[in-house]
Amino acid sequence: MLVLYPLKLPWCSRMGYHVPHAFSYLAAASDAAIGRATAPGGKKEGGAPHKNLKIIKDEDVRPMMGAFVRSLGVQCTYCHVQSNFASDENPKKETARMMITMAHDLNTKFPDGKTHVTCYTCHRGKSIPETDPPAPMQQ
Ligand code: HEC
Numbered sequence: 001m002l003v004l005y006p007l008k009l010p011w012c013s014r015m016g017y018h019v020p021h022a023f024s025y026l027a028a029a030s031d032a033a034i035g036r037a038t039a040p041g042g043k044k045e046g047g048a049p050h051k052n053l054k055i056i057k058d059e060d061v062r063p064m065m066g067a068f069v070r071s072l073g074v075q076c077t078y079c080h081v082q083s084n085f086a087s088d089e090n091p092k093k094e095t096a097r098m099m100i101t102m103a104h105d106l107n108t109k110f111p112d113g114k115t116h117v118t119c120y121t122c123h124r125g126k127s128i129p130e131t132d133p134p135a136p137m138q139q
């Protein structure tokens with residue numbers, strides 16, 4: 001599954017099968033809603049602990065950032081200022097937070113509890129998704 005769908009968001013793909021994790025995600029989201037910049041519980045990965053997580057969990061940072069880069073066809077600095085990943089100075093980072101929440105909300109509308117909508121579903125390797133279908137082919 002993960003090999004076939006490498007762009008699935010880790011917290012989404014777990015949600016369908018692992019209800020407690022889904023609840024811990026919701027708890028993290030409500031922390032964000034009340035403006036607390038806490039890293040939701042869970043073990044730290046190697047290296048410095050993350051300082052400014054409002055939505056995602058510590059251990060999801062690495063796989064999710066990789067998925068963002070591949071889904072939007074961008075570099076890390078598209079959303080981050082150089083060499084300070086915790087900074088919110090780049091406004092694309094806040095847009096990305098809104099998108100994470102939006103994708104999560106869309107997935108909760110599907111009755112089967114599975115992850116159907118990821119960043120890649122809309123973005124397809126572009127920072128701004130295409131809205132209009134291609135023009136009709138010339139005969
Ligand atoms: C599409 C935008 C986007 C891209 C591209 C992106 N990030 Fe992020 N990154 C975010 C967002 C949003 C957060 C904060 C998530 C939250 O608040 O829970 C974040 C958080 C982080 C953090 C945690 C910082 C802290 O201390 O709080 C690290 C580290 C990080 N990103 C590394 C990377 C790396 C490395 C890359 C490139 C491989 C990358 N990011 C690409 C949006 C992005």
Ligand code: HEC
Nearest residue numbers: 068092095096099100103117118119121122123127128129
């Ligand atoms: C339902 C479709 C959809 C999904 C899912 C989606 N996006 Fe977007 N995203 C858009 C659209 C449409 C725009 C362009 C909005 C505009 O033109 O202002 C956009 C714009 C953005 C931008 C700003 C690009 C720019 O240069 O202004 C970022 C960053 C972004 N999305 C990140 C993400 C991330 C990260 C995910 C996955 C967590 C995601 N998006 C999931 C539709 C989506």
